[in-house]
Amino acid sequence: MKMKKLMSGLLVATMILSMVFVGCGKEEKVEQGGKTFHIMAWNEEFKGFFEKYYAEKHDDGEYYVGDAKVVWTIVPNEGSAYQDALDAALLKNKDASAEDKVDMFLAEADYIAKYTQSDLTMDVKSIGVTDFANAYQYTIDAASDTNGVVKGVSFQCCPAGVVYRRSIALDVLGTDDPDEVQEKLNSWDKFNAVAAEAKAKGYYMIGSDSEAYRVFSNNTTSPWVDKDGNLQIDASIQAWMDQAELYAQNEYTLVGDIWGEAKSQQMLDTGKTMCFFGPAWYYNFCMPNAMDTCSGDWGLIEGPQAYFWGGTWMLAATYTDNEAEVAGVMNAFLNNEEICENLVSKDLQFVNNKKVNEKFASDPNYGNAFLGGQNDTALFVELAKNIKFENHTQYDQACNEGIQQYFREYLMGTVTKEQALENFRKYIKEKFPNVNVDK
Amino acid sequence: MKSTTTKEAKAKSISYAKWGYIFILPFFLVYAVFTFYPQILTIYYSFFKYFRDGLTWIGPEFIGFDNYKALLTPTAEGTIDILKYFGNTVIMWVMGAVPQFVIALALAVFFTSTRLNIKGQSIMKTVIYMPNLIMASAFSMLFFTLFSTVGPINSLFVSMGIIDKAFDFFFCTISMRTLVALLNFLMWFGNTTILLMAGIQSIDESLFESARLDGASGLRVFFNITMPLLKPIFIYTFITSMIGGLQMFDVPNILSNRTGQPNRTSETMVMYLNNYLGVSKNFGMAGAISVVLFILTAVLSVIVFKTIDRDKD
Known part of the structure; x- marks a missing residue:
């Protein structure tokens, strides 16, 4: 009797152990379709554009991308406070709960290298961002690791x-x-x-x-x-x-x-x-x-x-459970002409889309009221050609x-x-x- | 008969001591997990090379006293930086603590005096305690704005003709340290007043009455009755204020925009420590600074305690 109990106990123990080890050994693929789309940033600039042109506002007053609710963590840049918060979040992203997982984060030229060189960011081509035909080269260079793998997408170009x-x-x-x-x-x-x-x-x-x-x-x-x-x-x-x-x-x-x-x-x-x-x-x-x-x-x-000065890159955090949504945002702010045109004409941005910028640059009727009607995009198009990162x-x-x-x-x-x-x-x-x- | 007496004796000898231990157990558990263990870890890691480079951890690798050596090696100019920052901290604390204790003592005596019997005490107590309720960082931001070159204080001084050009308070050692001391004073004198009042109120009122009947002056009463009997509480508030002062961080950090300007004369020990804990999470060096701060604080506390308490019978 005692023997039997011992045996069954051992059996159960080995079963549990083997399951644990199998769990560890397997190459993990994060289950997609997370209900929370978590973005980290250092200010509200991109958040404004994102809510205006991309995310949908539902009746509960919250913004959604598909079914995923958008949650922001915003920590100011100064004194590296943003990097501190971001590093902590990325380093535990693997084991974080679906709600806490960082899906996408923003980074600046001053420290983007730290993240592109790390395994904690993803190759954007692997999640479906492939069309860089209209992007400015320096924005791609800045987001590439030492092997030339592109890890991020800027929504701005900053001559x-x-x-x-x-x-x-x-x-x-x-x-x-x-x-x-x-x-x-x-x-x-x-x-x-x-x-x-x-x-x-x-x-x-x-x-x-x-x-x-x-x-x-x-x-x-x-x-x-x-x-x-x-x-x-x-x-x-x-x-x-x-x-x-x-x-x-x-x-x-x-x-x-x-x-x-x-x-x-x-x-x-x-x-x-x-x-x-x-x-x-x-x-x-x-x-x-x-x-x-x-x-x-x-x-x-x-x-x-x-x-040039700056740029705001979107990077996909490894272990995100919203890969498709992240790629969607990146593609939209890079290649969706309607969004890019709105960013130029309504928000005075210089976008990371040559085609859209050149359209405004050559439009004789386009002018920036803040600059007394001057066509700033025309000047920036010229200056953008020479930027090297x-x-x-x-x-x-x-x-x-x-x-x-x-x-x-x-x-x-x-x-x-x-x-x-x-x-x-x-x-x-x-x-x-x-x-x-x-x- | 005999059996009953032993029973009684047994009943009498039931020990309630274990309940005492059980009641204090939660504190010791919390203390052990959240204070003692981290303290030991801090000391432990101070002997290690342990930090982050980018997103990669380096270490922990045992390096003996190297972190301490790095801290205590004089720089090219011949100063030992950590002692300079300790000096800054002590100076700014003393500048704030002296007025803090003088005014808190005076207020505590006035408020508790049955002869003065000041009206509206509760409102006044609330008002002097108020600054302590505001976060130190918010309070510092307020002063940062007030005293900035385009702030109201500068405009006021210029329009009154005291100065002819905006003065940058944060780039002058004296004004910078004075502002830090002023803020700490404003934030803490209310708290000290309340603690000292509690101390004075616990003194037997009849002592004050008899002294007054004997014709003792207010000052005489203060020095011969209030102060001696208030001493235990006074030492307590003084030493806690000192420990708090040595850990000064938020006010100078915000007023100096994290740099300890000018020329790092407002850089405190904890600001120095915080630099190491930034992006690189340098637990080794930060641990070593903590240990040095701990030792210096302990030494100062003992000195203060011995000095104030020396004429104890």
Whole structure:
């Protein structure tokens, strides 16, 4: 009797164990058709477009993609807070419940490399995003891993230029026509000379000491961290530091954070600043003060040096239970012409679809009211041709944020230049233990 | 007869002690799981190389005291950074704690005085406690906005002619530290007042009465009766405030935009620790900083305790 019990006990135990091991050994395929479509992002920008043009609003007031309810987790970018939250979620995505599983997330140029190089993102071609004929090459390069596997899709293309205040340009340069303004600002020497003239008339040339930072940081010839893990300050970053110093000392600019309140007030009609640097999303998303008080008094030019700034990539998280839905969103924002056209005409975006952009660029009736009727898409189409995505690392966000913040202390006169850079190096060392910061 | 006495004796010897242990068990369980175990882990990992590079974990790999060596090695300028940040923390805490205790003591004495018998006490107590109810981060954001170069304080000072150009409070060591201290003071003096009041109220009222009948002045009563009898509570509030102060984080982190500006003079110990816990989740170094902070806090607490409590009979 006892023996029998023991035997049956053993049998049950082996059965359970074998089942467990079989479960472990099998190549897992996540069951599709999840009821929750979970998206992680760092701000509300894409969420707005997604709800306006893609998701359906049901009677319960929630947005749906197919049968799946859309749930957002939004964590601000600053101080790498978004990356912290995203990393934690992705690392446990495999075992997360169907509701908590991240299906899709957004990433920026500054740190997309970290995710494309990881197994925690999926080859978008494998889930059904295959048509990149109209996408800009740099948006594909940025989202590709070292083997050329494309892991993400950007819904924007971000060639950038100088957004100038027409009334101030008229006062300083005697013209507000984009072609003539460009002629007077098409090199840094000319730009600096005009800055002095603007100062003489009581204006600031730019809105922050790091206003033009991206022009320099996206035109570097070496990455922030080299192959051997050494931190290096590129000549182009040095050039930015020189410019920031020149502008701060001569009061060609306010000294302050690029996202700060002081700068943002300069975009009001009472502002005294002539030039801001940014791509299409910049005036759409970061210049509400200008849109509200002096819309139409702005113009767009290429400026002294071509550059790009940003992009918002959608990436598919491995272990998503909504592969088809993720692919659907990606395809829609890349190739659905109706959505892309709406993004350009209603939301002033420059989309990642050459065909749509070129249609607006060549349309004589199309103009951007915020820019006084100027056809900004036509200019961006030209600028987009030259964008190259080079020298980017997973450390870029902390480096870009850190150098601006710590260098500003030097501009404020609280530390020497050496100390400012030393503090920056310390900060990077604390953030990334495997980066060598010694000179 | 005999049997009954043994029974009685047995009944009398029933021990209720086990109930005592059972009642305190939940606390010790929670403490063991959520405090003690993590503390031991922190110390354990401080001897390891253990962080994340991108999305890949590196370690844990035993490296002995290397993390501590890295922390305590002087930099090129000859300073030991962790001690500098500890100094920053202590300075900012003292700047806030001195007014905090002076004012809290004064308020506690006024509010409990039967002679003054202040009206509307409950409203005042609520009001002084209020700032503590607001999240430190929200409170810091408020001050960040108030004192920014385009904020109302600067406009006020400029329009009053005190300064001729907007002053950046967050780029000057003195004003930055003062603001941090001010915020901590505002947030915590109410709390301290309430604790000290409870302490004073537990002192026998007849002592105050007899002192007054003997003609003792208010100050005399305060120094010879209130303070000596309040001492245990005072030491408690002082040491808890110190421990809280040494763990100062949210206020300076927000006011300095995470950089500890200017020149890292508002960088506190926990801000320093937090840098290591960012993207790279460097548990090794963060553990080592925690242990150093723990030791420094323990040493300071003992010093404070011995100093205040030295004339104990």
